[in-house]
Amino acid sequence: MTKxxxxxxxxxxxxxxxxxxxxxxxxxxxxxxxxTNYVYDMYEIYHTEDLENAFNDIDRKMNDSx
Numbered sequence: 001m002t003k004x005x006x007x008x009x010x011x012x013x014x015x016x017x018x019x020x021x022x023x024x025x026x027x028x029x030x031x032x033x034x035x036t037n038y039v040y041d042m043y044e045i046y047h048t049e050d051l052e053n054a055f056n057d058i059d060r061k062m063n064d065s066x
Contacts, residue, residue, distance in 0.1 A: 003043075004040065004043045005040075007043055007046070007047050008039070008040050008043070009023075011039070011046060011051070011054060012026050012027055014051055014055075015051075015054070015055055015058060018051075018055055029062065030062075033061075033062055033065040033066075034065070035058075035061055035062065035065060038061060039058060039061075042054070042057070
């Protein structure tokens with residue numbers, strides 16, 4: 001498993017905990033909004049920042065995609 005995939009899984013779990021939901025539901029929502037690749041591809045930025053910044057960015061992208 002790549003470091004990017006490991007981080008993506010970690011991020012999904014942490015984001016789900018933050019949102020009081022499950023990682024599966026978060027992933028379903030990302031898929032529905034066509035944002036899965038976007039979040040995965042943000043590895044270089046997300047893994048060096050505070051997770052709150054990633055959460056805020058994901059929230060913003062989800063809201064913009066509705």
